[in-house]
Amino acid sequence: MLEGVNTISILSIRFKNVKSLGNTYIDLRNINILIGRNGVGKTNIQKYLYYFYENLIENKLDTDIFDKENPYNNYAEISIKFDLKDFLEIGKSQPENEFFDKIRKLQERDSTLNLTFKQYKNNTVSWSHDYQERKLIKYLFPIYYLDVRNIDLYDWDNVWNIIGDLGQRRSEKEGEFSKELEKILKDIYGVKYFEYLVELKSEIEGLEYNVQPFNNSDKFKQIYKLNFGGEKFKFKKNNLDFYSKGYNSYNYLRIFYTILDKLHKSKVKNPIVIIDEPEIGLHPTLIDDLYKFIYSQNELIQTIIATHSPRIVKNALVFGGVNIFQIYERKLKTNVKKIKNLENKKSDKVISDKEASYFFSNGILFVEGVTEYEIFNNPTLKEFYPVLSEIEIFTYNSNNISLDVSHPFQRNLDIPYLLLLDMDKIVKYDNETKKFSISGDNYNPLKNQEIIRHEKYGYGIRRKLLNWRKRIVGISKKAEFNYNVDYLIFGDELFYTFRRLIKAYCKYYNVYPVHTTIEGTIVNKSSYEYFYDWLMDANTRYSDKDNLEIAYNKNENVSYKLNILKTVIEGNLEPLFKLSENNMSKCTISEIKEGYEIAYKLKKLKKGSGWISEFFNYIFDRFEAENQKSKFNSLFPELADIIKKLEVIMK
Numbered sequence: 333m334l335e336g337v338n339t340i341s342i343l344s345i346r347f348k349n350v351k352s353l354g355n356t357y358i359d360l361r362n363i364n365i366l367i368g369r370n371g372v373g374k375t376n377i378q379k380y381l382y383y384f385y386e387n388l389i390e391n392k393l394d395t396d397i398f399d400k401e402n403p404y405n406n407y408a409e410i411s412i413k414f415d416l417k418d419f420l421e422i423g424k425s426q427p428e429n430e431f432f433d434k435i436r437k438l439q440e441r442d443s444t445l446n447l448t449f450k451q452y453k454n455n456t457v458s459w460s461h462d463y464q465e466r467k468l469i470k471y472l473f474p475i476y477y478l479d480v481r482n483i484d485l486y487d488w489d490n491v492w493n494i495i496g497d498l499g500q501r502r503s504e505k506e507g508e509f510s511k512e513l514e515k516i517l518k519d520i521y522g523v524k525y526f527e528y529l530v531e532l533k534s535e536i537e538g539l540e541y542n543v544q545p546f547n548n549s550d551k552f553k554q555i556y557k558l559n560f561g562g563e564k565f566k567f568k569k570n571n572l573d574f575y576s577k578g579y580n581s582y583n584y585l586r587i588f589y590t591i592l593d594k595l596h597k598s599k600v601k602n603p604i605v606i607i608d609e610p611e612i613g614l615h616p617t618l619i620d621d622l623y624k625f626i627y628s629q630n631e632l633i634q635t636i637i638a639t640h641s642p643r644i645v646k647n648a649l650v651f652g653g654v655n656i657f658q659i660y661e662r663k664l665k666t667n668v669k670k671i672k673n674l675e676n677k678k679s680d681k682v683i684s685d686k687e688a689s690y691f692f693s694n695g696i697l698f699v700e701g702v703t704e705y706e707i708f709n710n711p712t713l714k715e716f717y718p719v720l721s722e723i724e725i726f727t728y729n730s731n732n733i734s735l736d737v738s739h740p741f742q743r744n745l746d747i748p749y750l751l752l753l754d755m756d757k758i759v760k761y762d763n764e765t766k767k768f769s770i771s772g773d774n775y776n777p778l779k780n781q782e783i784i785r786h787e788k789y790g791y792g793i794r795r796k797l798l799n800w801r802k803r804i805v806g807i808s809k810k811a812e813f814n815y816n817v818d819y820l821i822f823g824d825e826l827f828y829t830f831r832r833l834i835k836a837y838c839k840y841y842n843v844y845p846v847h848t849t850i851e852g853t854i855v856n857k858s859s860y861e862y863f864y865d866w867l868m869d870a871n872t873r874y875s876d877k878d879n880l881e882i883a884y885n886k887n888e889n890v891s892y893k894l895n896i897l898k899t900v901i902e903g904n905l906e907p908l909f910k911l912s913e914n915n916m917s918k919c920t921i922s923e924i925k926e927g928y929e930i931a932y933k934l935k936k937l938k939k940g941s942g943w944i945s946e947f948f949n950y951i952f953d954r955f956e957a958e959n960q961k962s963k964f965n966s967l968f969p970e971l972a973d974i975i976k977k978l979e980v981i982m983k
Contacts, residue, residue, distance in 0.1 A: 340360065340361060340362055340415050340634060341414065341415060341473050341602040341603075341604050341634045342360050342412055342413065342414060342415070342473070342604060342634060343359065343360060343413040343414065343415050343444060344357065344358060344359045344360060344412070344413045345357070345358045345360070345377075345381060345410070345411070345412050345413075346358075346409075346410070346411040346412075347377075347380065347408075347409070347410055348408065348409040348410075348411075349398060349399045349402060349405040349407065349408045349409060350376070350380050350397055350398075350399065350408045350409070350410060351373070351376045351380070351396075351397065351398075351399060351400075351666075352373050352376060352399065352401070352661070352664060352665055352666045353373060353376055353377065353380070353399075353665075353666050354399065354402075354665045354666065356373075356377070356666060356667075356668055357668075358377070358657060358668055359655070359670075360634070360636070360655060361653065361654060361655045362630040362631065362633075362634055362635070362653065362654075363626065363627065363630050363634075363635050363637070363648070363653065363654040363655070364634075364635065364636045364637070364654070364655045364656075364657065365637045365638075365639060365644065365645065365648050365654060365655070365656045365657065366378070366636070366637065366638040366639070366657050366659050367638075367639060367640070367645060367656065367657070367658055367659065367691055367692060368658055368659035368660055368692075369660070369692070369694075370640075371661070372659045372660050372661045372666060373659050373661065373666030374638040374659045375608065375638065376666065377638075377659070377666075378477065378606045378608060378636065378638055380397065380410060381410075381412075381475070381606065381636070382475060382477040382606060383397070383410075384410045384412060384449055385470065385475040387449060387457070388466045388467070388469065388470040389463065389466055389467050389470055391457060393451060393455055393457070395455065397451055398453060401664050401665075406452060406453055407450045407451060407452045407453065408450070408451050409448060409449065409450045409451075410448070410449045411446060411447065411448040411449075411460075412446070412447050413444055413445070413446045413447075414444060414445045414446075414447065414469065414472075414473060415443065415444055416435060416438060416439050416443050416444060416445055416472075417443040418602060419432065419435045419472060419600060419602075420432075420435065420436060420439065420443055422600065423435060423436060431600075434468055435468070435472070438461075438465060438468065438469075445461075445469070446460070447459070447460055447461055447466070447469060448460040471601070472600065472601060472602060473601070473602055473603075473604060474497070474595075474601055474603050474604070475603075475604045475605075475606065476494070476588075476592070476603065476604070476605050476606065477606045477608075478585070478588070478605065478606065478607045478608065478610075479608045479609075480581055480585075480607065480608060480609055480610055480612045480613075481608070481609065481612060483581070483584060491584075491587060491588065491591065492553045492556070492557065493549070493553065494588070494591045494592065494595070495552075495553060495556050495591055496549040496550060496551075496552045496553030496556065497549050497595065514526065517529070567580075567583055577613045578612070578613030578614045578615065578618065579618070581610070581612065581613055581614065582614055582618050582621070582622055585607070585610060585622060585625075585626075586622075586625055588605075589605070589625065589626065589629050589633060592605065592629075592632075592633050593629055593632055593633065596632045596633060597632070602634070603633050603634070604633070604634045604635075604636070605633055605634070605635045605636070606635075606636045607635065607636070607637045607638070608638045609638060609639060609640065609641075610622060610637060610639070610644075611639060611640070611641035611643065611644060616643050616685070619641060619643040619644060619647075620643065620647060623643075623644055623647040623648070623651075624647070624651075627647075627651050630653070640692065642685045642686075642688035642689040642691070642692065643685055643688070645688040645691055646683055646684065646685055646687070646688040649673065649674055649679075649680075649683055649688065649737070650680050650683060652673060652674070654673070655670060656670070656671040656673075656691075657669065657670055657671065658671055658691070658745055658746060660746050667746065669744055669745065669746050670744065671691070671743050671744055671745060672742065672743050672744045674736075674737065676733060676736060678733050679733055679736060679737050682731070682733050682734050682737065683737050687734060687737040687738045688737075688738075689724075690724055690726055690738040690747075691738070691743070691745060691747075693723070693724040693747055694722050694723065694724075694747070694748075694982075695719075695722055695723040695724070695747060695748040695749065695978070695981065695982050696723060696724050696725075696726050696738070696740065696747060696748075696749040696750075697723050697724070697725050697726070697749070697750050697752065697978060698726045698728060698735060698739070698749060698750070698751040698752065699725060699726070699727055699728075699752045699850075700727070700728065700729065700730050700752070700753070700754070700850075701727055701729055701730070701939060701940075702727065702939055702940035703850050703851065703939050703940070703944065704725070704727070704752060704850050705725055705727050706940070706942070706944050706945060707850070707853075707854070707944055707971070708720055708725050709725060710944075710945060710948055712948065712949075712952055712960075713948070713964075713975075716960070716961045716964065717975045717978075717979070719975065719978050719979045719982050720975065720978070722982055723748075723978065723982065726738060732773065732775070735775070739751075739775075748842075748981040748982050749842055749981070750842050750843075750844055750974075750977055750978055750981060751775060751842060751843045751844070752844050752846070752850070752974065753772075753775070753776075753838075753843060753844070753845050753846070754845070754846060754848070754849045754850065754904070755831075755834075755845045755846060755847060755848055755849075755904075755908055756771065756904065756908045757771065757772045757775075757776060757845065758770070758771065758772055758776050758778065758834055758838065758843075758845045759771055759808065759834065759908075760908065761813070761907050761908050761909070763907075763909075765812070766812040766813055766814055767808060767809070767811065767812055767813070768807075768808045768811075768813065768830070769808060770804075770805065770808060775843065776838075776843070777837065777838050777840075777841040777843055778801060778804060778805070778834075778837070778838075780841075783841065784801070787801065793840075797837060797840060800833055800836065800837045801837060803833060804830065804833050804834055804837060807826065807830050807833075808830075811826055811830070813826075813827050815906070815907045816891075817915075817918040817919060817920060818892070818919050818920055818921045818924050819889055819891040819892055819895070819924075820891070820895055820905045820906060820907060820911075820915060821891045821905075821906045821907075822906060822907065831847065839977060842981060844974055844977055846970060846974075847906075847970060848898075848903060848904040848905065848906065848908060849903045849904045851898065851901045851902070851903035852898065852903050852904065852970075853968060853970040853971045853974070854901075854944060854947070854968065854971070855894065855897050855898055855901060855903065856894070856968070856969070856970065857890060857894065858966060858967050858968070858969060859951075859967040859968060860890070860893060860894050860897055862950075862951060862954075862967065863897055863947065864880075864884060864893070864897060866946075866947050866950045866951075867880060867897075867900070868880070868881065869950070872946070872950075874935070874937070875935055876934050876935040879930055879933075879934055880896075880900065880931075880934055882927075882930055883896050883927045883928075883930035883931045883934065884896050884897075884927075886923045886924060886926060886927030886930075887921070887923055887924050887927060889924075891906075892924055892927065895911060895928070895931075896927060896928075896931045898911075899911045899928075899931045899932065899934065899936075900931070900934055900935075900936060900937055901936070901937050901943075902936050902937070902938075902939075911928060911931065911932055912932075913932070915928070916928045916929055916932065951963075951964070951967065952964075
């Protein structure tokens with residue numbers, strides 16, 4: 333074959349009415365990875381690609397091929413588009429060679445061949461090309477199917493089958509092989525030994541027994557065994573059963589690819605390998621090594637891998653040059669989505685098993701940090717809301733590169749998701765102009781240019797969203813909002829309308845902006861008294877109770893008390909800033925100013941310290957079991973609304 337040529341053997345596959353595959357089209361590259369949950373159709377794709385190959389020159393029909401959900405279809409169809417470019421390029425230097433002339437006649441347009449197989453329900457078949465053409469295709473593009481779970485990892489006898497295929501040749505002198513072998517036996521072991529063999533053969537034939545002749549591949553398989561001096565494989569002079577199944581699996585795949593590499597280089601063949609779950613039994617570092625080895629062969633050997641391994645996905649994304657397909661099920665049909673490769677080179681540096689593991693999720697809640705993770709992983713909440721056990725929680729620590737790697741929209745994954753953001757990631761308040769401005773990045777739907785473009789030319793709900801966005805932008809540009817300098821809240825009803833519009837708009841795009849910060853969903857107008865009582869409880873480990881009590885009781889206004897408690901948890905106040913010396917200096921009510929000054933110096937509850945779980949336990953202990961969920965919803969309405977949104981997207 334041509335050195336340095338990037339070989340793609342199969343360009344695309346199309347299935348029609350095959351099992352759950354319906355009308356499925358897949359375009360391939362040198363390395364192709366299929367991911368998805370069990371039972372969604374990954375195995376069917378691999379199985380029926382190999383089934384196509386098995387039936388090229390003989391019928392090995394499976395009556396279970398048909399789509400049972402669509403009984404009116406009379407046939408199942410598989411079409412494969414092959415790339416003949418490599419063979420045609422070689423043939424240019426051998427214009428008189430009959431073999432390459434046959435290949436030239438196969439090509440349709442753009443040096444390709446589209447071969448179609450149809451199987452009817454009466455078990456008849458039809459092909460788009462005749463037997464001799466199919467036989468040639470089978471020779472040019474050998475397909476090997478490796479189900480790692482079913483390989484005998486202590487007996488590699490089937491490796492000899494590939495070696496036999498690699499070694500077989502045709503020669504005008506083939507008929508002389510037996511004579512030459514007889515001569516060798518006579519020369520080495522003597523005439524008497526040879527006569528004994530002739531006599532033994534004669535007696536066996538006299539009993540009317542005979543031996544089925546080797547086919548060409550089997551003959552060369554035996555020759556190679558003689559040449560190697562045996563047939564039983566060892567590794568580092570140890571029997572294979574000395575090693576674990578995982579290590580044997582790794583070595584088996586390495587030797588398999590090594591042989592195929594020689595097959596490709598020494599013969600006019602472009603091999604294709606289908607591997608099902610190569611990661612089984614492998615330590616993570618061996619998975620890395622195996623993927624690197626397969627990747628090193630990718631210009632010569634086309635590979636299709638089905639996997640549940642985040643480690644393989646991580647390697648595929650980092651190395652690039654690969655098609656990763658998400659296989660998923662909708663209404664009993666298999667669907668295929670090609671995952672977008674990483675656009676940002678910085679992503680290579682941050683991607684780990686963690687980011688790649690979310691490609692296999694049922695649903696994802698993206699959160700900024702440990703506080704949110706603690707809330708939504710609370711065992712009692714999971715009992716109240718089973719949806720929290722169906723999803724994965726991704727903490728991206730405000731690192732957008734990490735978020736980009738796993739975000740379903742960015743990667744074109746069919747996975748339900750919700751992105752939880754603080755309100756200041758959507759809008760910011762300017763204390764000088766008294767206006768709000770649109771803030772954040774592309775994850776803010778109000779700043780996302782693709783969303784804006786779609787709304788501009790959309791109808792129905794898109795038109796409604798466009799009107800909401802225009803109103804939000806209009807308010808932010810024109811309206812001035814003055815907050816009360818003592819209670820640090822907005823008294824203007826327009827502000828609350830503005831906030832409601834932002835939340836409704838963002839929720840449509842699976843972004844949930846909380847009113848202030850995630851801490852504000854815990855300490856709010858409905859729950860603040862419980863929170864204060866918990867802080868003051870003798871069993872609570874908060875150490876600044878006396879000063880908290882003084883600050884808290886300086887004024888009876890609810891907003892004031894909330895501001896004191898939010899300062900303890902380092903949360904934002906309603907104008908989206910924290911309590912500061914600048915805010916306190918503007919207060920006009922002396923006892924409020926004094927209270928804020930005390931609160932500013934109070935001991936703080938830090939993120940990740942476990943205070944949320946302790947507070948939740950305190951709350952749940954005070955409710956009767958049958959009322960816990962409804963009471964929780966009434967105390968934490970914004971938190972309950974987030975979970976309700978999760979339930980909607982997971983339906």
